[in-house]
Amino acid sequence: MWCLYGMPSVHPDSLLVITINGIGLVIESFYVGVFFLYSNTWPKRKRVIKTQSVKYLPFYLSLANLANGMVWSTYALVKFDAYILIPNGLGVFSGMVQLGLYAYYYKTTNWDEDEGAQQSDLELHDGHNKA
Structure with a gap:
């Protein structure tokens, strides 16, 4: 567009x-x-708030989103172009929300935990309890 x-x-x-x-x-x-x-992102999407972890939230992509929105918003303010300012202003807001979530949940993120191993352990425990 x-x-x-x-x-x-x-x-x-x-x-x-x-x-x-x-x-x-x-x-x-x-x-x-x-x-x-x-x-293989389908099982990993939208888990930041649910798991209180930023393991699957790419920091540099969020930072680039914020920087891109800021540059284009500045350009739109110089040119006085609302059609460029509004969507890029929303991009700035989106980038700030993402980086805010990253800062808020960074300390609660378990970087070493492997999701597949955790699921295998749960299956082993469930199987052990049933026997």
């Missing part, structure tokens, strides 16, 4: 918007494709 918004026929004088977002679209599409191809 940002590439369409940056087109000269839609929004004149927005060469920076179309250039950056066009390159970003290609890079992010590649990243997301590789991520979904090689990751």
